[in-house]
Amino acid sequence: MLLVYTQKITPRLRYTFKHLITRILGIPVDFTTKIETFIAHNEVKMSYIKQPLGDEFFVRSHDLLFVQGIGEVEISIQQWDETPCFFPAGEKSTVPYDIFAASFYLLSRYEEYLPYVKDEHGRYTAAESLAFKNNFLSTPVVDIWCQKFLKIFLERFPNVVPEARNFSYQPVINIPVAYAYKKRGIIRTFGGFVTDIVRFRFSRFIERFAVLLSMKDDPYDNFEAFITLHKKYQTKAYYFFQLGDYSTYDHSISIYKNEFIRLIKNVSDYSKVGLLASYESFTNIEKLKVEKKRLNTTINKPVKRARQHYNKLNVPQFYRNLIDLEITEDYSMGYCDTNGFRAGTCSPFYFYDIGMEIQTPLKVYPFCMEYGGEFEAEIFTNEIMKMVAQVQEVKGTFIPIFHNVVLSERNVEWKEMYINLLKEYSNA
Known part of the structure; x- marks a missing residue:
């Protein structure tokens, strides 16, 4: 069981940690806001705050998981090795980026709550997205971030055995x-024949006849x-x-x-x-x-x-x-x-x-x-x-x-x- 110390346990924080740490990485997680409880915990633990308490496994937190509602979020895409990431956590952080806040931004579809230009069908398009604009749409960055986090985490806690998952x-x-052609009704069938003729689709005209006469599947x-x-x-x-x-x-x-x-x-x-x-x-x-x-x-x-x-x-x-x-x-x-x-x-x-x-x-x-x-x-x-x-x-x-x-x-x-x-x- 991983114990996470944070100053405030919000629904966003609980949701994100449970998904990344437990569902993706297979490590049970719990939370505390009490420093005494965190210090007394002699097993696997980490802090998710602005400044580390000591030399613990520490991830510097972005504000996104501690606020409510929608607002403009400043994002600057950087490279974590060869993987795009954002919300840098600084030198003191054990992990260089706040992958929890970044993952929440993507998973919750935060950007789709913001104003955007719809296409002719009223849809949010890929071109509007952060991932498309920064060339990482074809990469499952959240899952890659989790694997990078796990590698660093297991170096600190080698006795942790995550639950395995499979592709x-x-x-x-x-x-x-x-x-x-089948079962489309008289009017739609007749309209189909007419359309085939008007558009010179004679092979389809013949195929339609053959199917309706049970001569072809x-x-x-x-x-x-x-x-x-x-x-x-x-x-x-x-x-x-x-x-x-x-x-x-x-x-x-x-x-x-x-x-x-x-x-x-x-x-x-x-x-x-x-x-x-x-x-x-x-x-x-x-x-x-x-x-x-x-x-x-x-x-x-x-x-x-x-x-x-x-x-x-x-x-x-x-x-x-x-x-x-x-x-x-x-x-x-x-x-x-x-x-x-x-x-x-x-x-x-x-x-x-x-x-x-x-x-x-x-x-x-x-x-x-x-x-x-x-x-x-x-x-x-x-x-x-x-x-x-x-x-x-x-x-x-x-x-x-x-x-x-x-x-x-x-x-x-x-x-x-x-x-x-x-x-x-x-x-x-």
């Missing part, structure tokens, strides 16, 4: 549209094949189904169609299933509630996980909506147009609500890549392999986001990449 690979598959209907693959490589994929009403950005098949219901039930028997919250539910908790109820009814299980379609994540409101609906896992923490670690980490963490100054029960599973059609598969794969290597080194969780549309026979290179990732990083 894990956790693929996520979005299902915004289950089928390319629907190109998006690869669910059984991938369930078999996941079984072979002993990997639990996470499928997120979009069950919102039809709109400009939501083209899902009606939840009232029996084949769609059977599909979701079948997938849920072999994989983890969650809600792909619709574009329209971005700021509408009532729509979100309806969509959650639809999935609950379909799988006859409580819906515990969700992610936002188009990655329209607005902190903290969307997370507050999930908590109100008793959803306990979120998979929206990332960028849909840029690879990287939005919260600076490859480790799942509990969302801290700065507005309420509390750690919430919502666990955030950050992803670092989502397929984007504008990328070439080879270039995209090279970027992914670099990030996987970093996640492996810190024994984190690598979460990529794919779409069933991307994994169809129309996109052979992307399908091969998905299968290769399974072969390389699965539990088989």
